[in-house]
Amino acid sequence: xxxxxxxxxxxxxxxxxxxLVLRASNVSVEYAGSRPTRAVREVSLELRRGxxxxxxxxxxxxxxxxxxxxxxxxxxPARMTAGVVEYYGRDGExxxxxxxxxxxxxxxxxxxxxxxxxxxxxxxxxxxxxxxxMDDIFRTHRPGxxxxxxxxxxxxxxxxxxxxxxxxxxFPHELSGGMRQRVVIAMALALEPEIVVMDEPTTALxxxxxxxxxxxxxxxxxxxxxxxxxxxxxxxLLLEISDRLAVMYAGxxxxxxxxxxxxxxxxxxxxxxLLRSFPDLRGQRREMHGIPGNPPDLREALVGCPFxxxxxxVFEPCREITPPLRAPAGGWPVACHLHDPAHDDYSSEGGR
Amino acid sequence: xxATVTTQxxxxxxxxxxxxxxxxxxxLRSRRLIAGLCIVGFFVLLGVVGxxxxxxxxxxxxxxxAGPSAAxxxxxxxxxxxxxxxxxxxxxxxxxxxxxxxxxxTVVSVVIGIGGGYAGGWVDEALALLSNxxxxxxxxxxxxxxxxxxxxxxxxxxVFVIALTSWxxxxxxxxxxxxxxxxxxxxxxxxxxxxxxxxxVLVEIMPNELPIIVSQYLFAxxxxxxxxAGLAFLGLQSPDLLTWGNTLYFAQNAQALSSGDWWxxxxxxxxxxxxxxxxxxxxxxxxxxxxxxxxxxxxxxxxRAARADGTETGQ
Amino acid sequence: MRLRYIGRKLGFYLVxxxxxxxxxxxxxxxxxxxxxxxxxxKQQQTGTVPLGEADQLRRLLGLGSGSLAGQYxxxxxxxxxxxxxLSITVFPTPVIDLVRQAVFWTLILVGIATLLSFALGxxxxxxxxxxxxSRLDAIVPATTLLxxxxxxxxxLLLVYLFANTWQIFPxxxxxxxxxxxxxxxxxISSAIQHSxxxxxxxxxxxxxxxxxxxxxxxxATLAEDYVVAAEAKGLTPLRVMAKYAxxxxxxxxxxxxxxxxxxxxxxxxxxxxxxxYPGVGNLLFAAVQNQDYPLMQGIxxxxxxxxxxxxxxxxLLYGFIDPRTKEA
Numbered sequence: 004x005x006x007x008x009x010x011x012x013x014x015x016x017x018x019x020x021x022x023l024v025l026r027a028s029n030v031s032v033e034y035a036g037s038r039p040t041r042a043v044r045e046v047s048l049e050l051r052r053g054x055x056x057x058x059x060x061x062x063x064x065x066x067x068x069x070x071x072x073x074x075x076x077x078x079x080p081a082r083m084t085a086g087v088v089e090y091y092g093r094d095g096e097x098x099x100x101x102x103x104x105x106x107x108x109x110x111x112x113x114x115x116x117x118x119x120x121x122x123x124x125x126x127x128x129x130x131x132x133x134x135x136x137m138d139d140i141f142r143t144h145r146p147g148x149x150x151x152x153x154x155x156x157x158x159x160x161x162x163x164x165x166x167x168x169x170x171x172x173x174f175p176h177e178l179s180g181g182m183r184q185r186v187v188i189a190m191a192l193a194l195e196p197e198i199v200v201m202d203e204p205t206t207a208l209x210x211x212x213x214x215x216x217x218x219x220x221x222x223x224x225x226x227x228x229x230x231x232x233x234x235x236x237x238x239x240l241l242l243e244i245s246d247r248l249a250v251m252y253a254g255x256x257x258x259x260x261x262x263x264x265x266x267x268x269x270x271x272x273x274x275x276x277l278l279r280s281f282p283d284l285r286g287q288r289r290e291m292h293g294i295p296g297n298p299p300d301l302r303e304a305l306v307g308c309p310f311x312x313x314x315x316x317v318f319e320p321c322r323e324i325t326p327p328l329r330a331p332a333g334g335w336p337v338a339c340h341l342h343d344p345a346h347d348d349y350s351s352e353g354g355r
Numbered sequence: 356x357x358a359t360v361t362t363q364x365x366x367x368x369x370x371x372x373x374x375x376x377x378x379x380x381x382x383l384r385s386r387r388l389i390a391g392l393c394i395v396g397f398f399v400l401l402g403v404v405g406x407x408x409x410x411x412x413x414x415x416x417x418x419x420x421a422g423p424s425a426a427x428x429x430x431x432x433x434x435x436x437x438x439x440x441x442x443x444x445x446x447x448x449x450x451x452x453x454x455x456x457x458x459x460x461t462v463v464s465v466v467i468g469i470g471g472g473y474a475g476g477w478v479d480e481a482l483a484l485l486s487n488x489x490x491x492x493x494x495x496x497x498x499x500x501x502x503x504x505x506x507x508x509x510x511x512x513x514v515f516v517i518a519l520t521s522w523x524x525x526x527x528x529x530x531x532x533x534x535x536x537x538x539x540x541x542x543x544x545x546x547x548x549x550x551x552x553x554x555x556v557l558v559e560i561m562p563n564e565l566p567i568i569v570s571q572y573l574f575a576x577x578x579x580x581x582x583x584a585g586l587a588f589l590g591l592q593s594p595d596l597l598t599w600g601n602t603l604y605f606a607q608n609a610q611a612l613s614s615g616d617w618w619x620x621x622x623x624x625x626x627x628x629x630x631x632x633x634x635x636x637x638x639x640x641x642x643x644x645x646x647x648x649x650x651x652x653x654x655x656x657x658x659r660a661a662r663a664d665g666t667e668t669g670q
Numbered sequence: 671m672r673l674r675y676i677g678r679k680l681g682f683y684l685v686x687x688x689x690x691x692x693x694x695x696x697x698x699x700x701x702x703x704x705x706x707x708x709x710x711x712k713q714q715q716t717g718t719v720p721l722g723e724a725d726q727l728r729r730l731l732g733l734g735s736g737s738l739a740g741q742y743x744x745x746x747x748x749x750x751x752x753x754x755x756l757s758i759t760v761f762p763t764p765v766i767d768l769v770r771q772a773v774f775w776t777l778i779l780v781g782i783a784t785l786l787s788f789a790l791g792x793x794x795x796x797x798x799x800x801x802x803x804s805r806l807d808a809i810v811p812a813t814t815l816l817x818x819x820x821x822x823x824x825x826l827l828l829v830y831l832f833a834n835t836w837q838i839f840p841x842x843x844x845x846x847x848x849x850x851x852x853x854x855x856x857x858i859s860s861a862i863q864h865s866x867x868x869x870x871x872x873x874x875x876x877x878x879x880x881x882x883x884x885x886x887x888x889x890a891t892l893a894e895d896y897v898v899a900a901e902a903k904g905l906t907p908l909r910v911m912a913k914y915a916x917x918x919x920x921x922x923x924x925x926x927x928x929x930x931x932x933x934x935x936x937x938x939x940x941x942x943x944x945x946x947y948p949g950v951g952n953l954l955f956a957a958v959q960n961q962d963y964p965l966m967q968g969i970x971x972x973x974x975x976x977x978x979x980x981x982x983x984x985x986l987l988y989g990f991i992d993p994r995t996k997e998a
Contacts, residue, residue: 624823631818
């Protein structure tokens, strides 16, 4: 499923290799309530400069909530209850996101991390023009720019995503779905941020437009060198565009690996289930499978592996011991007893 | 998308609670709903039971213009009537008019709004035009003029006149809802299966609009009580009918205001306001219950204080 | 495309105006007996009735000679020439003169008070919605109570407190009757002084509705993606609140403004009775008491046209503040 022009060439072009731009350590998020919903549970991920990190999982697995935690966009009743999110600037500055507040937080937003929201129709203010909304970004973050400069830059951004700059005067409802998403992407790149978080940016679009937008993102990323956190429930799409990906289940990361490895030899039974739930266009014809059952109630305390009730390879330890996210020798981090050397006898049977 | 996040993670438990046995518990958590139900319940009880304890509240007494006392809790009128008795007894007719006029207005709006919306075509166009016109033509002046022309101001005419001038806004809302529901898959499926029209409207469409209908009914009731009070105050209601509005009319006529008899005009108005507020609170409570977006999360005080400087959202 | 929207709105209000006029045509038919005889006999009690008044009345009341259509035509003709007949209440002043005067007083008072109330309610609603979940939420139950208070009762209360007890404002009338009516300083300041208490009543009684509506819309709008996105962009809270949240949340209030004008005018009618304010409400009340049918009809038409005109203005304004209107 990985195109031949895949990840390797990209790394070369950005040339920034492996240095970190964002690190999340043990992040937990809770939705308050009479029984709090623990939506994200001790998630640790790293984002390298210039890479595309994919986060995939069923709806309700906590991937969007986690993205909101990364950008400090959680609102009550959601709250980050534990963990640290650190941003590493090019010039060596380290920013603890939790410590930001007030004007410093506002300044950080969009300058360093911007976001592309799922539905472009909803992410644009319906009653003001596109140009005016782009203008707001520059007015707030670049007070030195005069009106002409702001307009020129906005036009330039539109051109960059392939939209006629005259569209600055248009209102969101006058644009097609694909155009709106391009506008939203142009806005996300307005201040040339280091990181763009994309929350299901193409889910609401039809397949052809989806393809166009993805190509656009690829091109811009190669050109501008920003890093992307790409969130979707569509594993096929992620395998194609991301360098590494994290599979989330029940608020936890269950597998965290380079994309091509996940495509060829997924370790976690849940990842395998996800892979089997879409057709491989180039591979052999095979039967399609969903994953039977539903994710657990995140308000409950989870005992054992949260995936155990739905897992086809479930065995004794799964129901009692929660598997830690740990890399087996020569492998990558996975939270599954099958790959725990302590249970080696079983892992060979459970494999593919 | 935060809406999605909320939908998935926060509403899910709430929804489950509404469906399951926890309906009551969820409802009981809405302080507004509770307060509203208590207020309205109190007045309903007053209207049902209250009159039994008082003979004729219009009985003339010897103690005139007396302020509140142990004998006359709300004082007396210029001819010695007990204002407390009048207020308690007046609750019944006031509630009756409110409930009945509200009901008629709601039925009319359901027929015109849902009927038109479902029928479509020129029927819908005509009914929509009718509601829109009824909405912009000032109703109370019309009611006043009609009431003056008709000169029949008993309970029933009052109810009908008020009802027929207050259905339009609600009909418009219901029509809009019906238009959107009409084309949903399950309605189209029922149609394809050849279900009769009445069944589709009553079973597939109406239940989905029930929250709106209930809310519109509560608003219609508030409007009816206010309109009735206004009409009575202008002397356009039979003086034999004891309502809070009529009490105010007599108070104004006897210049209770300039002679300083505040106890005469204060209770009926306050009762109208309280009853109206009670109905509005029920409405808000139901709204919060059924529309989770309106539900406001309140942080525990300790936590709010702890991070008083930097807020999570940067507001 | 915008022209089509304006045209459609104009068309609608023409239909509405026609319906109001036609309703008015049928109203006198509700009077038991011969209304013209009733009216003429009433007029004779107060003074000499000019010749031809009976005919004029007949036509105006839509009871002219000939078929129903013919009567309707005569009635429309009378309206077109602004012949509303003579008032019984202030005989023999033409109805049109009385209405003109009264409309002037009411329009200024209601107009200014309603705009102030709307602006205040929207501003307060914006802030309480923005700071949802804070201590400001306490304002909600209090305002709910306020919205359920009958206007006229609030007027009674305020007159009792501010005019009778503390004597801060005059209790009655629209101006000091000792002064000459005209555009002079003394008269205008007297008029303003007299209008303060009615205006305050109107504002206090109606501000709550705007506030609650706006607050609820704000709370709902704050959950919208574009508001979240604006926050993620690091825009200043003021800009997010005003340009992204409030700008959208206010739309239903503006379209609701049209509908509520009728409601406010209605409240005003009863309220003027308390203040003895020389406006339309007071005149209507006098007309009702004197069974002054020509005056009642004239007032009903005047109020209808004022409300329809205000509605039209609001609708046209709405077309400009919501760019999507053209397609709706």
